[in-house]
Amino acid sequence: MTTWKTICRVEDIPVLGARRVAREQGLDVAVFRNDADEVFALLDRCPHKGGPLSQGIVFGQQVACPLHNWTIGLCDGMAHAPDEGCTPRFAVKVEAGVVHLDADELAGHATDLARPIAGPVSRKTVCA
Amino acid sequence: MDMRVTPRQKMKLVMVGNGMAGVRALEELLKLAPDLYEITVFGAEPHPNYNRILLSPVLAGEQTLDEIVLNGWTWYQDNGITLHAGYKVTQVDRVHRTVSATNAQGETVQADYDRLILATGSNPFILPLPGHELPGVLAYRDIADTQAMIDAAAQYQHAVVIGGGLLGLEAANGLMKRGMQVTVVHVGEWLMERQLDKVAGQMLQASLEARGMQFRMGAQTSALMAGEDGRVAKVEFKDGSHVPADLVVMAVGIRPNTQLAESMGLHVNRGIVVTDTLQTVTDPRIWAVGECAAHRGIAYGLVAPLFEQGKVLANHLAEFGIGRYLGSQTSTKLKVTGIDLFSAGDFMGGEGFEEIVMSDPAGGVYKKLVLKGEQLVGACLYGDTVDGSWYFKLLREGRSVADIRDKLMFGESNIGDVGHQGQSKAAAMADSDEVCGCNGVTKGAICKSIKDKGLFTLDEVRKHTKASASCGSCTGLVEQILMFTAGGDYSATPKMKPICGCTSHGHQAVRDAIREHKLLSVGAVFRFMEWRTPNGCASCRPAVNYYLISTWPKEAQDDPQSRFINERSHANIQKDGTYSVIPRMWGGETTADELRRIADVVDKYQIPTVKVTGGQRIDLLGVKKEDLVNVWKDIGMPCGHAYAKALRTVKTCVGSEWCRMGTQDSTQMGKDLEKAMWRMYAPHKVKFAVSGCPRNCAEAGIKDVGIIGVDSGWEMVIGGNGGIKTEVAEFFVKLKTAEEVLEYTGAFMQLYREEGWYLERTVHYLHRVGMAHIKKKVLEDEANRKALWARLQHALDGEPDPWFEFNKARVDTRQFEPVTTA
Numbered sequence: 020m021t022t023w024k025t026i027c028r029v030e031d032i033p034v035l036g037a038r039r040v041a042r043e044q045g046l047d048v049a050v051f052r053n054d055a056d057e058v059f060a061l062l063d064r065c066p067h068k069g070g071p072l073s074q075g076i077v078f079g080q081q082v083a084c085p086l087h088n089w090t091i092g093l094c095d096g097m098a099h100a101p102d103e104g105c106t107p108r109f110a111v112k113v114e115a116g117v118v119h120l121d122a123d124e125l126a127g128h129a130t131d132l133a134r135p136i137a138g139p140v141s142r143k144t145v146c147a
Numbered sequence: 148m149d150m151r152v153t154p155r156q157k158m159k160l161v162m163v164g165n166g167m168a169g170v171r172a173l174e175e176l177l178k179l180a181p182d183l184y185e186i187t188v189f190g191a192e193p194h195p196n197y198n199r200i201l202l203s204p205v206l207a208g209e210q211t212l213d214e215i216v217l218n219g220w221t222w223y224q225d226n227g228i229t230l231h232a233g234y235k236v237t238q239v240d241r242v243h244r245t246v247s248a249t250n251a252q253g254e255t256v257q258a259d260y261d262r263l264i265l266a267t268g269s270n271p272f273i274l275p276l277p278g279h280e281l282p283g284v285l286a287y288r289d290i291a292d293t294q295a296m297i298d299a300a301a302q303y304q305h306a307v308v309i310g311g312g313l314l315g316l317e318a319a320n321g322l323m324k325r326g327m328q329v330t331v332v333h334v335g336e337w338l339m340e341r342q343l344d345k346v347a348g349q350m351l352q353a354s355l356e357a358r359g360m361q362f363r364m365g366a367q368t369s370a371l372m373a374g375e376d377g378r379v380a381k382v383e384f385k386d387g388s389h390v391p392a393d394l395v396v397m398a399v400g401i402r403p404n405t406q407l408a409e410s411m412g413l414h415v416n417r418g419i420v421v422t423d424t425l426q427t428v429t430d431p432r433i434w435a436v437g438e439c440a441a442h443r444g445i446a447y448g449l450v451a452p453l454f455e456q457g458k459v460l461a462n463h464l465a466e467f468g469i470g471r472y473l474g475s476q477t478s479t480k481l482k483v484t485g486i487d488l489f490s491a492g493d494f495m496g497g498e499g500f501e502e503i504v505m506s507d508p509a510g511g512v513y514k515k516l517v518l519k520g521e522q523l524v525g526a527c528l529y530g531d532t533v534d535g536s537w538y539f540k541l542l543r544e545g546r547s548v549a550d551i552r553d554k555l556m557f558g559e560s561n562i563g564d565v566g567h568q569g570q571s572k573a574a575a576m577a578d579s580d581e582v583c584g585c586n587g588v589t590k591g592a593i594c595k596s597i598k599d600k601g602l603f604t605l606d607e608v609r610k611h612t613k614a615s616a617s618c619g620s621c622t623g624l625v626e627q628i629l630m631f632t633a634g635g636d637y638s639a640t641p642k643m644k645p646i647c648g649c650t651s652h653g654h655q656a657v658r659d660a661i662r663e664h665k666l667l668s669v670g671a672v673f674r675f676m677e678w679r680t681p682n683g684c685a686s687c688r689p690a691v692n693y694y695l696i697s698t699w700p701k702e703a704q705d706d707p708q709s710r711f712i713n714e715r716s717h718a719n720i721q722k723d724g725t726y727s728v729i730p731r732m733w734g735g736e737t738t739a740d741e742l743r744r745i746a747d748v749v750d751k752y753q754i755p756t757v758k759v760t761g762g763q764r765i766d767l768l769g770v771k772k773e774d775l776v777n778v779w780k781d782i783g784m785p786c787g788h789a790y791a792k793a794l795r796t797v798k799t800c801v802g803s804e805w806c807r808m809g810t811q812d813s814t815q816m817g818k819d820l821e822k823a824m825w826r827m828y829a830p831h832k833v834k835f836a837v838s839g840c841p842r843n844c845a846e847a848g849i850k851d852v853g854i855i856g857v858d859s860g861w862e863m864v865i866g867g868n869g870g871i872k873t874e875v876a877e878f879f880v881k882l883k884t885a886e887e888v889l890e891y892t893g894a895f896m897q898l899y900r901e902e903g904w905y906l907e908r909t910v911h912y913l914h915r916v917g918m919a920h921i922k923k924k925v926l927e928d929e930a931n932r933k934a935l936w937a938r939l940q941h942a943l944d945g946e947p948d949p950w951f952e953f954n955k956a957r958v959d960t961r962q963f964e965p966v967t968t969a
Contacts, residue, residue, distance in 0.1 A: 027966050033959055035682060035708040041965040050966070054682050071724040074712040076685040083685030085712040085720050090685070101600065101611045125968075137723035138755040138769045 023112050023119035029056060030116070037073040037082070039063055040120065045130030048109050049073035050118060051082060051093050058118050059093035060111045062129045066091075066104025069135045107132070157185045160464065161246050161260035163236045163407065165190025167199060168437025168453035169266025170218055175461030177226055183465060186228045187258045189248050192289055193233035195220050200450060202293045206321030212290060217601060231256050239263070239411045241430060262432055262464065265408055265419055269401040269438040269448065274309065278371030283379035284395045287318045296396065300325035303393030307331075307382045309368060311338040315398035316355070322394070323360055330361040330390050332368060332382065342490045346506060347513050347529040354486060354511065363390065371395055403439045403446045418446035423471035425460040436460050442472060449477050451604055469679065470651055478539050487627075489535035492525035492542045493517055500524070503556050516555060521547040523555070533623035534558035536605075547917050550877070559623075573627035582628070583621045585871065588614040590628060597632045605629065647686035649678050654690065654904035661694050667703045669695065683709075690905035693792065696828065697900045700942035707957050713790035716962060717949040718775055726775060727768045730784035731825065734799045734817035734837075735763030741784060748781045762796030762834065764789070776963055779950040785825070786950040792906075793828045794835070794896075797821040798846065802839030802856070811856025813839035816885055820854070823889055824896065826946040827939070830903035830912070833896070848876050851909040852892050857881075861888050865895055865921070866913035874910045877918060880926055894925045894935035897942075901935075 032038050032052035039047040040060075049063040049072050057080070063073045070086030080093045090099035096106035107129035112119040121128075162169050165188050173186065190196075194216075201215040223230040234248035234256055246258045271286030273279055283299065285292050299306070300322055308319040311333030323329045331338075337348030338355075352362060367385040371392070374380030383389040403418035413429045414420045418441025420428050425440065427433045437453050438446060447453060452475035462470040478491035496502045496517040503516045510530070516538065517525035522545050526538040537559040541548060548555055576582070578591030596602060596612045608625055609616040615625040645651050652660075657676065666672045672691050673683060683691065688709035695703035707715050718726035730745070745765060749757055756768035764787055770778055779786070789795055797820050800806065802813030817837040827833070836847040837854040847853025849869035853876050855862045860883040867876025879895070882888055898921060903912040913921065925932050947955035 024968055026968055031961065031966070033708060033961070036959070036962075038961065039965040040968065047965060068722065069724075070722075071720075074716070074720060074724070076688060076711065077708070078682050078684050078688065079680060081684075086722065088685060134723050137721055137725065140755070 021110070022122040024122040024125060026050060026118045026120050028116055029058060029113060029118060032058065032118070035077045037075075037077065039071075039073045040125070042125055042130075044126070045128075046132060046134065047071075047073070048120065048125065050111070050120075051077055053077055053080060053093070057093075058111050058113050060109035060120055061091070061093065061096050062107040062109070062132065064106060064132055064134070065089055066096075066098055066106050067102065069133075071134075072106065158183060158261040159259055160184035160186045160262050160264070161258050162186070162188045162264040162266055163239070163246065164188075164264075164266030164268055164437070164439070165192070165194075165196055165230065165232065166266060166268045166437065167196065167217065167450065168268070168457055169264060170196040171454050172264065172266070172436050172457035172460045172464075173226075173228070174218075175458050176464050179461055179465035179467065181226075184262075186226075187246075187260075188223070188228055188230045189234050189236050189246065189256075189258075190230065190232045191235040192291070194290055195223065195230070195232065197290065199289070202287075202290070203317035203321055206293050206296055206318065207324045208321075212294075229258075231258075236407055239407065241411055241433075244432070260432070263434070264460070264464075265413075265427075265433065265435040265439060266437045267404040267407060267439045269446070270404045271397065272400045272402050273397055274368070274399055276368055276371055278373065278379065279397075281371055281373050281379040282377060283393060284371060284397070287314055287396050287398050288401070296322060296394065297325065299394040300327050304328060305330075305391040306394040306396065307390060307392040308396045308398060309382075310398035310400070311335065311362070311364075312398060312400070313339060313342065314401075315396070316351075318396050318398055319360055320355070320358075322396070323358065327394070328359075328361070330363060330392075331355075332363045332366050332384075332390075334365065334367060336365060338362075339488075342494075342527075343488065343529070344495055344515060344527050347488065347490075347515070347527050350508060350511065350513055350529050351486065351488060353508075401438070401448065403441065405439060408435070408439070415441075417441050417444065423459075423473065424463050425456055425472060426463070434460055434464070443474055445474065447475065447477065451475065452477065454603065467679075469677070476539075476543055478535065487528075487530060487532040489528040489532040490526065491535070491539045492523075493519075494525035494527035496525065503552075505556055514556060518548070518552075521549040523548050533627070536622045536626050544915075546915060547919075550914075550918060573624045576624075582624050583612075583614040583616075586613040586616065588612050593625060593628050594632050597629060602629070646690055647684055649680040649683050649687050650676060652676050657691060658694050658698070658902075658904075661691075661698050665699070667695065667699055669706050669709050685711075693828065693830065693905050697830075697942075705957055707959060714792070715959070716772065716775065717786060717790065717956075717958065718770065719790040721768065723769075725769045725771055727766050727789075728770050728775070728778055728782075729760065729764050729766045729787040729789035730782050731787040731821075732764050732784070733821050734797055734814050736814060736818070737765075741782075744782050744784075748778055751781065752778055754778075760789070760796070761798075762789075763798050764796060772963055773965070776960070786948050788825065791828065792831050793826070794821070794824050794833045796834055798834070798836040798850070800838050800840075800844035802837075806839060808842060809839035809856070810858050811839045811861065813837040813845065813854075813856055816854060816856075816861070816888060817845075819885060819889060820892060824893065824939070824943065826948070827896065827900070827943055829896070829900050830905050831908045833899075833909070835892070849873060850876065852876075852895065854888055854892070860884070863888065863891055866910045868908055868910045870908070877913070879922075890932065890936045891925060893939045894932040895921065897935040897939040898924055900939070900942075 034054055037049045037051045041047055047063040048060050051059045063071050065072055065084040067089045070084045072082050074085040075082040081090050083090050089102050096108045098104040109124050110121045196218040198215040198217050204210040234250045236248045238247045244260050249255050271288045285295055306322045306327040306329045308315045309332045311331050319329045319331050337345050338351050369385045370383045371379050372381045379395050381389045382392045405415045405419055408419045409415050413427050419435040419439055421435050421440045421442055425434045425436050427435055436456050438448050456472050459470045459472040501518045505514045512530035515527045523541045528535055576590045580590050582590050593612050593614050600611055602608050615622045666675055669691050692706050692709035696705050713719050718728050752774045754767045758766045760766050797817040799814045799817035803809035803811055833851045835852045836845040836850040838845040838847045839856045847855050849867040853864040862881050863879045864876035865879045868874040899909055899912055949956035953960055
């Protein structure tokens with residue numbers, strides 16, 4: 020039996036936009052809303068180079084990653100050909116204008132994936 | 148009770164012809180409407196669809212027949228297509244709508260159609276010489292011809308190719324490589340006279356002679372004579388001489404194959420006459436595509452135009468009803484390994500034309516550019532063709548080359564300082580060599596993609612590999628690779644490029660419609676211009692949004708969801724999803740107080756990197772999105788717009804206030820410019836610089852607008868760029884006062900804002916419209932200049948600082964906070 024966790028109201032997500040849902044473990048989940056008021060949820064991470072999809076431009080049932088413009092399908096998380104890759108999806112239930120995510124998935128789904136590292140911590144020491 | 152709805156009976160689509168153009172059209176159709184039709188294909192050859200262009204490499208032994216198959220037998224099965232291969236269509240009954248075909252064994256098949264595509268291609272032209280029906284006399288058109296030539300080369304010694312055009316020379320080269328002694332008979336004065344001028348034709352001949360090919364130029368064949376075994380044995384000429392020939396290949400041209408169409412009563416004039424939607428003018432149920440079709444009087448024979456036709460045809464068959472084929476310009480390359488030649492346009496020149504020629508016969512390089520007025524109208528290149536595509540682009544665009552005329556001959560890489568690292572011959576490169584420096588794509592990766600994914604056109608290669616998709620300076624190399632890997636030609640690009648796949652309208656058409664019809668929202672533009680997608684895509688929405696707000700300031704609705712993330716969050720996204728923050732420092736000047744606040748912010752929010760930018764400002768890198776609002780607030784400096792398609796920095800030198808060389812107060816001038824024009828959105832990012840003397844320490848020569856102080860006032864240069872290709876700004880005007888600098892700069896900026904296409908930097912805008920146009924609008928017409936400047940001031944008046952005036956700048960602050968769940 021799925022335990023649905025209340026996330027927000029549909030209106031809390033901008034039309035053709037997204038919100039991030041923080042989790043105790045793992046990267047955020049991005050919840051998207053298109054102009055037909057459909058709501059989708061994907062891990063907030065592009066399969067290409069780990070960009071935050073929640074920050075992309077939403078159109079139709081797709082989102083363009085803000086880093087390198089890969090197009091990711093909101094229904095299935097698949098990269099649009101010719102690019103190849105897939106982002107983990109999350110089940111969504113919208114009831115009476117309220118968005119719910121599966122509590123088990125929030126707790127345990129795709130918690131092993133991380134963002135790429137940037138900045139001085141990624142620096143390789145050239146000389147001692 | 149069975150409540151299922153029976154699906155509508157599928158329409159029957161029959162295609163006559165199983166070649167490249169027709170099958171590509173079907174592929175496009177299946178992408179758009181996979182279930183609309185029950186499809187039947189008739190092909191006269193007993194093969195699935197193969198790449199006819201690559202018959203030459205097969206003949207030369209460089210590739211095998213299996214390697215050139217494009218759609219194997221299973222493709223037809225997988226897509227539910229009935230293929231009758233080896234069946235020649237004998238009759239089409241347009242009244243009862245049936246197609247009848249017969250195979251070599253005399254078996255017949257019939258198929259009914261609702262819609263019919265004729266893709267019958269073309270036939271080689273056979274000279275009606277005595278003896279043209281002898282065994283050993285062939286045309287060069289299909290797999291059977293190629294196989295017959297390969298078989299003959301294994302048994303016989305002497306070959307004669309009649310016709311010294313593209314196809315004839317490819318055939319001759321292949322036969323020579325298979326060990327035959329080949330004589331090319333050509334009626335013209337020089338080879339490939341339709342593609343080359345005399346000098347290049349003679350250089351080509353010399354190069355082929357050095358490989359052992361023999362020529363009979365200006366020779367007229369009178370008869371083909373049989374030997375004792377009944378096979379052809381020699382070719383006789385009008386002057387009585389003759390050459391031995393165990394094999395004769397006729398390659399004197401092709402004619403659209405319209406026999407069937409004529410028997411059906413369709414209008415035929417140098418091909419089956421079609422409209423811009425590829426529909427025949429006679430019967431609305433029938434379309435024609437490929438080499439058999441005559442569009443606006445032209446039957447094309449190159450792949451790219453035919454694929455474009457296929458796309459349009461598919462769109463109409465899928466009942467989308469949009470898209471028109473408007474014709475193509477073509478260029479030529481020869482597929483003989485080791486010989487590079489290229490020609491396009493009106494390369495012969497003559498009276499009324501000017502020619503720029505570079506000729507080095509010993510070095511094997513010849514280049515001729517033909518100009519008419521200020522435009523490049525033709526090019527003929529031999530030996531070094533890497534700039535062919537660039538010339539072809541200039542030629543298609545028809546833009547004025549007056550400003551680059553002195554450098555034109557030396558190619559695109561000499562216009563800026565960065566290019567393809569001097570590489571000009573892709574064939575000489577190793578697989579591991581990098582072709583595209585922008586995207587790090589090697590030659591090997593491009594070849595692999597072309598082979599594995601069946602790519603044909605430059606656009607496809609760009610999409611799949613990203614090679615040449617950024618700065619484009621390696622386009623010539625990519626095309627060479629495409630050429631010898633797939634045999635694709637890259638001849639045609641429509642003159643007007645649509646903004647993206649969501650529409651067939653180009654940037655200019657969208658700009659015009661927004662102005663003329665006073666469209667005020669993205670949705671209104673999409674409805675008015677009949678966009679194909681409900682809400683566009685990540686390419687067109689930002690462009691349309693920019694056109695709206697730049698055309699109708701204070702009236703059009705800015706749509707934050709149609710802006711890239713940087714302009715939505717007013718910071719610059721980094722690869723790990725954090726942001727960078729660059730506060731504005733007017734003219735690059737700062738104070739102890741500002742620096743102290745920046746230092747405090749760095750400590751408070753644990754910002755990992757602080758870096759001085761090239762634009763004389765300070766960049767804070769690695770700010771978490773949640774912290775952005777507080778970082779801005781704590782710094783308390785204006786937004787630097789370092790993330791936006793807008794005015795970024797105004798770089799200045801110290802100027803006369805301190806510098807012992809300075810002639811003008813460049814810092815103050817820079818501050819004034821920056822204060823007058825910050826918050827100015829533009830088609831692309833905009834950078835200014837002001838130098839106080841001609842030593843130009845602020846590097847004003849590579850900025851969109853550069854102002855250089857001289858003793859008597861200011862010099863203004865425009866259209867510089869320090870990016871992918873360094874472009875030196877061009878002198879625009881000399882001015883006396885600071886007020887004039889503001890007015891002229893503002894007027895030029897407003898012109899660019901109103902006329903530039905989205906993502907077009909000033910240098911590209913300048914090249915597109917020409918310096919004369921900008922001078923006319925800004926320098927020569929005082930009233931217009933003042934009006935432009937006034938419009939810019941009106942647009943910028945009261946514009947908010949997005950870091951502090953969230954409501955006015957339409958910043959959705961919800962984005963900064965993650966959703967918290969209980």
